[in-house]
Amino acid sequence: MFLKRSRFEKRRKEATADWPHSKIPQVTLGNDCQIAAREKKLKGCWQSGTETELGVLVDTLLTDHVENSAAVTQELGARVALCCLSGLADLLQRDYIERLKQKVSSDGEEEAKKALASLDRVVKGGNEMLTQRLLEELKPNFSKLLKSKWLQNKEIFESITTIIKKHFNQFRKMKSPPYQDLANGIHRKVVTEYVRAVVQTRVVCSSADMRMKVAGQLTQESVELREMFASLNSSASWLDTAIEHLAEIISLKDTSSIQMEVGALADSYPDVRKEHIEALLNIRGDISHQNRQNILETLRDFNGNNGGSTLSRNRALFAEIDATPVVQCANLNMSCALRCFSVFRRCSVRVR
Structure with missing residues (x-):
């Protein structure tokens, strides 16, 4: 897990081989004696069970x-940080918890629970970081869903699935429990952002044919999301029907x-x-006030x-989604319509 000075220097030289020598930062890990002393002290703490001092050294x-x-x-710093996070989780999972169980008899269960809680915090923090990085890359594509070019441009949705699969090529190297939590969490976040794009769109269908096209594409992309996350071993199947329900509400006659x-x-x-x-109903564009x-x-x-x-909280989907305010301007006189349009403009500015 920890690099010796010679190995670190070797990798630094390889990473900076093409740089002008004057621009290479001078990095010092300490002399070999200092490194050896710290590692010896670390092993001593590990064997003696002084967890507080061990934590400081780690x-x-x-x-x-x-x-x-x-x-x-x-970039190198980010890579090393990820490696350290992974190594820390392995340290806790493989050695720390097992040693506690074997070393402590009467209070072993309590100590094991504390260790597992520490591991959960590490795993949760790592998963949140990985999820956020993925969502940041997906964000520009989510913003294009249900816009004017969405029906004609299949590449928008294909870009979303391509990015997700690319990230999961790396995620699959994780062990099962943390990977399962990550897959389920990302599944929920992706469906949430898709639903958000639907309920916040300002698209209004001008005909029954357009309603069928919009609903058809929503259904098709919902099926593709379900199949993709099933192949990625997500167990959050409760999310599978969300988008299809929205499509049905838009298409039914x-x-x-x-x-x-x-x-x-x-x-x-x-x-x-109610606002969802x-x-x-606003997307449909054909619902009378009474039917609404x-x-x-x-x-x-x-x-x-x-x-x-x-x-x-783990089964909440719509709770995190604000819908675009619906403004009714039908059957109003001109002055009311102008006031309504003014409210609509303020809402548009706020949503952007």
């Missing part, structure tokens, strides 16, 4: 490697069928709110009947 060693490698290049689909959506995802349904109220009443009735149920 932190010092990791900090040295991360800071010194970052002095060469930022009669109000009673839409009401049934809204009930099915609320049954699968109890955190769906309003946003979907009848559909929303279905959601209110369903939420009322299930008001006592609690939803795990």
